[in-house]
């Protein structure tokens with residue numbers, strides 16, 4: 001079977017809060033929501049604020065592409081098909097949001113990682129799905 005025309009090929013984010021702008025000049029980013037009442041910010045969308053219990057609609061916000069490595073763990077065993085070792089981490093963003101992610105761009109060795117070190121958001125294609133679309137995932141890498 002012939003390949004689908006390039007125009008039909010899409011970029012699909014692996015999680016709903018990873019946003020890929022239609023304009024290729026704009027970079028992918030993590031989307032959060034901010035409570036209109038108290039300003040608390042969350043990753044992705046939320047129905048209610050867990051800080052002030054407001055159920056008003058929240059504002060969509062583009063989260064920072066820089067953060068700090070809060071905690072990490074080097075994973076040596078995973079499900080079949082997931083290459084190990086890799087670095088699983090929680091990154092804190094300046095908006096007060098914590099993001100579970102992997103750390104890329106560094107050998108998975110504790111000597112390369114430090115709690116509180118600055119990290120940079122990266123979005124990249126990890127595979128092609130059955131329809132030929134690019135599947136985009138994100139990670140953070142040391143700055």
Ligand SMILES: [Zn+2]
Pocket residue numbers: 035036037038039040049050051052053054
């Ligand atoms: Zn609130």
